[in-house]
Amino acid sequence: RSATPALERAYPGGGSLIRQAFLMKHVSEKAADTLIQSLSTSTLKQYEVTFKSWWKYCQDHNVNPLHAQVEEVISFLQYLMETTNYGYGTFNAHRSALSLILPGVGSNFLVKRFLKAVFNLRPSKPRYENVWDPNIVLKFLDVPTPPSDLKKLSYKLATLLLLATGQRIQTISLIRLSNIKTTSKGVTIPITERVKTSRPGCNQPCLHLKLFTEKPNLCVATLIMKYLEVTRPFRESSMDDKLFLCHQKPHRPAKRPTISRWVKETLKEAGVDTSIFSAYSTRHAATSDAYRKGVSIDTIRSSAGWSPESSVFARFYNRPLTESPDEFTNRVFQLDPN
Template sequence: MLHFLPFQCYSSCVKEDQRGKSRGYTGGATMANTSVVLNNAVADDQAATSFRQTERPLDSPIQTRTSASTFEKTEPHSLSPVRQRLQKIQVSERAQHIIMNSWRIGTKKQYNVYLTKWINYSRKNSIDVDNHNIADVLDFLAELFNDGGGYSALNTARSALSTFMFFEGKPVGTHPLVIRFMKGVFESRPSLPRYCVIWDVASVLRFLETWHPLEHLNMKQLTWKLVTLIALSTAQRCQTIHQLDIECMTIREDEVIFSLGKLIKQSVPGKRQPEIVIPRITDNVKLCAMSALLHYLDKTKGYRKSSNLFLSLVKPYQPVTKSTISRWIKDVLSLSGIDTTQFSAHSTRAAAASKAKIKCVPLETIMKTAGWSNCGTFGKFYSKDIVDSHVISFAKTIMK
């Protein structure tokens, strides 16, 4: 049974779930007959820290010409050519706002890179952005290719142009010549998975076992251990871990459940938001993410002013960014002997999922835990062979 101490910032947010357990963190959650001594100093670590167009799909009574410079005067990541297109067909401001929200911030940032390149290309080649043809688009993509762009980069550029550029009533990216061009790019410069093999989770777990007991860890060690254990035990992206909120948390005897209040990458209309479940591990308490989580909440309750789970390690203890979460995990991988020049923090998803597959965890369970709806995604991008250190040692011995 869990006992809760008052926490003035969030005491009003406590809810009861259908099983009668406390929902929403209220402060010092401790196990019965267990006391947590908060005697560790916070580590001194600065971790926080378009176009000549042959035919338009929508007729517009306004036939004004738009120069490339017009697109440059809007705010960053605004997909300015798209907004200009909507304005020219007299879409209302409020409708524009909703349409622009259909692209997420990360997608807008990616697209804006190539829209800017298109604007510069149009100016350099004296192309009227309202009177383009398919040859201009193909030559633009060819220029990106000659500058070193691969299939993935050019595919992003194609998608960016398709947000506002149409031929014969269809997005430019679906034009037969563009499709054929992209096939040529793939044959010339194929897009292959980043990893052919993946590191063994056991290497990181052995290292994390050395950071025990929890009461002896400083805040940097405790935070780094917790965030890595969550990444491995849930196979979630750093974006999702970054969004964990204690106001959307349910603590039970054998698990902690986080409901996600914000959209994540795999969020789609009509599909329920996933829940992040952190179970209690009884076989090896040194690797129990739930225990580390409860201890972390106890240690941060004295200065916590935000409901975001992860806080910076130095004053004023603000919520950290997704990049900080990623860096913390990458630092742990490095300390565990993983080559972080090859493997990023995102590799924890492939490592955890591949290990679960080897341990004969059902594919349905792996997909549900990691948030994949298509088994092909797992098979193509995340199911990897694990590096066998014994085979490597054998080869090195033979070659001596």
């Protein structure tokens, strides 16, 4: 039960802790390094919160973090219940993280029972009870954009891409020029890099953007072509293949937080209350609007990147208005007459 001398030191980091746990299972160092690659960067970042808390708890209670018994894990979870307002989703993430370094914990009867109690006491809730009407933003953006204004062009393209597809900001931040395929009907963009939903047996996202001749100012396919033309001079000295570039010199590739800020500023200018709604709310707004306009749940799942059997949309994304592949974009961009 007591902490070993090797563990009585500063927190080594989540990756190091996981690697130690793998090595304790008598795998080789190279195999341990390979096993760590099964975890995405975002998952490791999420688990880091758990491991830091767990490490401190173990040091305070003289417990070896890699040899703890189930009752010690239960005590840790109870400690979090008493000292935080974490909901069920966070506790479930803690269970997943601890299962990596303490095999068998995640499936243990007492741990599962504890998590069920947390679900009853602190159930997961949708981020938003209602959502804004995409028409507000679409009407705001339904104006010509001067090619000379790279800032406005960048903000508009990022926002419309999210509304046209229902995808995550992470997904559009991974668009590569080499993957953009143009035809007489529009643009197809397969996402080849790993995303949140990437796993064996699951298809990678593929964005389908048809030419939207009825509303040329809102045509995402045309806007992509215009954006590529405007940014071409800035790409000559860059080897990076990413679609989005920062609109300020030296025009480096735009990362996810930057694109998120662009979208949030656009929503605010359009009249969306950004003290409540983040840039990520475009996913809620677009998918909910598509459903209200008659798009099937299967089509919504496919366009927005959920698996065919996923219940996430119904549970967390299908929200009423605050006031109330191609088919998805058509319906979302079908403006109300008033």
